[in-house]
Amino acid sequence: MIPNAYRTLHCNAVRKEHIGQNVTLCGWVNSARDHGGVIFIDLRDREGLTQVVFRPEENAELAAMSHTLRDEDVLQITGKVAARLTGTENAKLGTGDVEIVATECKVLNKADVLPFQLDRELSNEDMRMKYRYLDLRRGRMNYNLRTRHKITNAARNYLDKAGFIEVETPILSNPTPEGARDFLVPARLNPGKFYALPQAPQQYKQLMMVAGLERYFQIARCFRDEDLRADRQPEFTQIDIEASFVTKEDIISLVEGLLFQMFVEAAKVPIGTGAPKQAHFLDIGMAQRADEFIKDTDWETSMKSKIPLPFPRLTYQEAMDRYGSDKPDTRYGNEIVDMADVFANSGFKIFRSTIENGGVVRAINAKGFAGITTGQMIRLNEIATQAGMKVKQLAFIKVERDANGVLEYKSPLWKFFSEDEQKALIAKLGVEENDIVFFYAGTWQEACDILGRVRIEIANMMELTKGSSKLNFLWVVDFPLLAHDAETQSWVAVHHPFTRPKTEDIPLMEAGEYAKVRAEAYDVVLNGYELGGGSIRIHEKDLQAKLFSVLGVTEEEQAHKFGHILDAFRFGAPPHGGLALGLDRIAMLVSGEDSIREVIAFPKNNKGSDLMTDSPTNIDFKTLREIYIQSTYKEKSSPVAPQPESK
Helix, strand or coil: CCCCCCCCCCCCCCCHHHCCCEEEEEEEEEEEEEECCEEEEEEEECCEEEEEEECCCCCHHHHHHHCCCCCCCEEEEEEEEEECCCCCCCCCCCCCCEEEEEEEEEEEECCCCCCCCCCCCCCCHHHHHHCHHHHCCCHHHHHHHHHHHHHHHHHHHHHHHCCCEECCCCCCECCCCCCCECCEEECCCCCCCEEECCCCCHHHHHHHHHCCCCEEEEEEEEECECCCCCCCCCEEEEEEEEEECCCHHHHHHHHHHHHHHHHHHHHCCCHHHCCCCCCCCCCCCCCCCHHHHHHCCCHHHHHHHHCCCCCCEEEHHHHHHHHCCCCCCCCCCCCEEECHHHHCCCCCHHHHHHHHCCCEEEEEEECCCCCCCHHHHHHHHHHHHHCCCCCCCCEEEEEEECCCCCEEEECCCHHHCCHHHHHHHHHHHCCCCCCEEEEEEECHHHHHHHHHHHHHHHHHHHCCCCCCCCCCEEEEECCECEEEECCCCEEEECCCCCECECHHHHHHHHCCCHHHCEECEEEEEECCEEEEEEEEECCCHHHHHHHHHHCCCCHHHHHHHHHHHHHHHHHCCCCEEEEEEEHHHHHHHHCCCCCHHHHCCCCCCCCCCECCCCECCCCCHHHHHHCCCCCCCCCCCCCCCCCCCCC
């Protein structure tokens, strides 16, 4: 940090070599302690802490004033650096060998009593959001925002060195078919018309490829009006990348190197600025003096052991078959196993008939989980029902020993299986004592959805990833291009309508066999989270128009909604492709958090509201009239309390 008129050093820069020097620091009172009239305060700025001591025998007036200081007062302290007394050093702090003996103290601003204590975790999230500027003073939040800055800067530097040009695209644009609702903005100068805030810069970045920029990136703000959850916000940031004359392998190689470099830079953020909430991927002890550790560490070598390159790959089919998810967490087992070969000719009618009618019988062996509680079993059945299970409860086999030490297979199903089926089941699933096996018989999609959710919930119940610092990156490739929507009886794009079908599958699309067409698409996944997704794009006008027609977009609608990009493809569009990474989600994972709200400076709550600024808010009639808007929403009137009858 550059010295200025207010201070000569920041609060984490004072070291033994400064002993005997006069220094000036600025910051907040982190804590104050009275040791028999000698006042100690920890002065904090964004970099860390320094202990300051006020001694009555050296300056009685200053010591008396120090008694009036309280937490979060803003101070300017001048004093002499001294060694701490032997035995009072603090090995957890970079400044732990020294202290400042105050000779001057200027109160720059007094602080009122805070609505909550900054040194404690606060479970009331609404309170944190209302006073977010206070919440951000805490060490953990300081660490998160510094980490986000580091990985954003790493991305910019990496892409710049790779020849990419950063270009901003419009925020006010047309609605786009990205799968969520658009935020609409009335256009006052064009009455009755609206802009849409971009869900992604998809069409603009493709048009830049037509324009010959060849390599583009943007730290892009995006907006989606959708239901919120821990890893979603109505406004979010993505690292948007597009390149011409590239193959899928080129994009994958580029992104692997980019992510590796982002994690290297995240690892360099000093832990001293605030401990991560969860296990850190470098397993650095919180007592480590991070600034000294950084100086002596080869970060590239350290991270190569954590992030081996290239990342493993799974096809979409493999990921769904084994994990029931297209963003699988591979840090633990409990994989889904196809049991068709065991039960194809079974005497158990439900399993046999399901297979004969084109369905599947799948199972998960939750090893060591036979001690599942009644409450946990109820929860698993709730999860399965929410995922689409039509029966009342999951079929299961629990393996435990009885009072005589005999191994028992406890299940209403076991007696319906032949001896050969029982042996085959045990062998295929590796069933042992204290295991519990869950089954599902139904359609392939149902089995994926239900057992995929059950697998994750079992891992949570068994705490299989608790304290884990593993980084299990992988690619999921060969997605289907299209999916059939049973409700509307129409085909929809699995990614977006600009995704290119695999060249060898284009004849299948021409033949109308849409379910078999695979996309030249790829998602990068980390520990069960999709970090980003991309594809090689369509660059030919006729092929793009064909895909639009399959999606039910008429020629008139194509001309109205997509005429600009179809026209552009007529003038020599190069082959191109790209990918977008979720910056918020990456920042969340490298910071050891489980919600992206913890890595966004001023997020919305789970209702899409900013409690600090009271946003969204009501707009007065005059303002609405100027933009030709009339609200039809009427608030529900509060029920009137019954009044006592008059006598």
